Amino acid sequence: METKEIQAMLQKQRAYFQSGATLLVEKRIESLQRLKNTILANQDKIEEALRKDLGKSNTESYMCEVGLALSELTYMIRHTRKFAREKRVRTPLSQYVSRSFIKPSPYGVVLIMSPWNYPFMLTIDPLADAIAAGNTVILKPSAYSPHTSAIIEKIIRFAFDPEYVTCITGGRKENQALLEQKFDYIFFTGSKNVGHTVMKKASRYLTPVTLELGGKSPCIVDDSAKIDLAAKRIVFGKYLNCGQTCVAPDYILCDEKVKDHLIQALIREIQRQYGLKPLENAHYGKIINEKHFHRLCSLMDEEKCVYGGQTNHQTLQITPTVFDSITWKDAIMQEEIFGPLLPILTYHDINEAIRTIESHPHTLALYIFSQNKTNIEKIKQHCQFGGGCINDTIIHLATTQMGFGGVGDSGMGSYHGKVGFDTFSHKKSIVDKKTWIDLPMRYQPYKSIYDKMIHFFLK
Template sequence: MSIVERVGLMDIEKTVKMQRKYYETQKTKSWKYRMAALNRLERAILKWETEINKALKKDLNKSAFEAYMTEVGMTLAELRYVKKHLRKWMMDKKVRTPLAQFPSKSYVKSEPYGVVLIMSPWNYPFMLCMEPLIGALAAGNCCVLKPSNYSPAVSTVIKGMIEETFPKEYVTVVEGGRAENQSLLEQKFDYIFFTGGVQVGKLVMKKAAEHLTPVTLELGGKSPCIVEKTADLKLAAKRLVFGKFLNAGQTCVAPDYLLVQKEVKEEFLQYVLFWIEKMYGKGLENRESYPKIINEKHFKRIKQLIEGEEILIGGAVEEDSLQIAPTVLNHVSSKSPIMQEEIFGPVLPVLEFENIQEAVQFVRKRPKPLALYLFTGDKMVERRITEQLSYGGGCINDTIIHLATSHMGFGGVGESGMGSYHGKESFDTFSHKKSIVKKYNWLDNPVRYVPYGKQKEKIMRMFLK
């Protein structure tokens, strides 16, 4: 380990100890303190919005509209929802008490874990850092934020905004790359929330296990889009194109590949072509507002996945700006390289199926995806897909919008992740549920005390029916 790395490790150790000391003052636990923190965060986001937009433009070439729709606006909506409901969520939840424990009352108290680590990715670098932070603060924790090194402009803005808004002993930002990530994972946190790829997620879980630290892993995978013959094909194509090519396909829940029923395939692909040209033009003619691939490494990886495949639509690339046009690949084999990994780019492989059970079997044989999308007008098909396949979440007759709500949780299953967040799920994720029984003293049931006998056994059996 170099001197620089050792100094960085010492700084991180010092930061975690400082936050733990601050947490132990109990200041972060009151409703008043939590609400004040959320209000400060909201004001900070509004104040820094222009800088956030500039950073998103620099890192990903996002337009101001897309930046608000997919990052800033969603974060503010989540923040306001949490503020509205926080007092209720913090209240002790009374539960029924068994007769055998009479006289007493039982309740569940939500308490913060303590000092938590939030590691965020580069594809939605602002929103996927802020939304977990909202849940962590609402639950009463101190937080260490680690933005992605792949989106340095946004990382710098987040650091500046957080340092201006919160004391370091409460919320702090650690910038850097692999060395900083490793140093952070050597620390004992009370909870780790990670969003990113499967391989790094496995490393996070392994390091967390050394300290028995609970984790939420928001990962990814190859999310299928199934188009069945009874679907409204033109509308389905429009919604597929929106979900697939938003942020140049760099969305963890983007439709990764298309499974379309053979008898409607040609018609459906014509609609896909129509909507791509209507939304994005031909090739890369709308370069100024079209997002770029995050870096050269991922640009080359996606470009290689296209090579050797039959390009039906798109295929244009611009190395100087790291942009790849919306691309559709026809007659793709399930054994093709592009079907062996998550694409995370604006490329849609097309596969066909004869009947819906064939599509079910295709998805079932693969790791459980983070999302699944089904376009159909047949309620029996809808029921079969939702009941027979396991996946994190998804939509029927639309794409990706299931994560854009605070009213239900979002998360993966199996290799696509564990745990969930958004709205109350975020509060619950960053809270330990402490079960408590308060026993009253005016009566002490003698049945449970030794010596035992047949009469006591008879009474106990009656209580525990």
């Protein structure tokens, strides 16, 4: 799409928003329900698109994409009316007699830029929140997942008038053209490098942003952990979607006393969950494209590989792989992996683990496997991270009652459920002052008796 077409679409959406059409709560709920119905009607096509783009099985597509998107929509359909209400708050005595309240209001025209790794869910989830809050939306899905982007565009075209919600496909040219425009809010999910660009472009118009980025999310395993269960849950979280998950455990930081036990447990779990030949497993996906496939291959050190390491260039597949004796100087520790490669590092005591984690950029997620309450508390208190789990991986992402987002280098802002509604809403603080009485102490000429009253009210 050309820049002029994008500008014309933006003008139409702004005019539509200014007409007040999106302010009606009933319209928001009807729109969410129509989107949900359209997704249900196209579920087979969505799953087919995800299989073509990422090799996802129908089970994984529903569990991690379609089902989560439907869950967010259902939650918003049930709660939007309550979230949109004015909330009365206490008025200080000095403002007698008044009614003070907070009114959630949509920002206006919103840009949502979504990634390729969970291309459906990470497009529909923020869209549901933005619609519930009363905004118009321009969606820009990733060019790296073209089949899913195409079905998203079809769904949006069927469910919405373009002045309300529209989907713009394409690549870097379209991204650049969009970021040159003035939006009222930008929601971006993707890499840290592109996040820098989004924030820089948004600053031109002082546009507020939410950035959902990533990082090298650590997974701590201490000497009190239930190793077999830890291995089971780590293997699930690490190799889901072939490791192409922003909150996947990027590396294990393991107490040196249990490292060998953990490695053997991880190998058993990989074999149990994916079979002895994962590349022949119909439920095991693929790397998104050749660029990322070759990048991952360049991170693999054969001498430090203790399990896996097989690749198939034709199918863009890499087996679940484990590396031992890794240090921070290895290539695999210089960037977010975003693939099925699991390096293992060790520590002597929990304080050393904390120092290691805090000496690196803050991550989107952190996981700890432990039965030691003292260790768990230390990690919770002293480590900065977006969110995480105790004795599990990645499941915090799927909880609508909690916000999901990063901190520091891993992003800013959050969404999901009520937090998502708030993200796409400006909260107007309003005082409704009554006219039948007017306290005199704030007006000149000031008098000593009024000073006493002011000191009484304001203390």
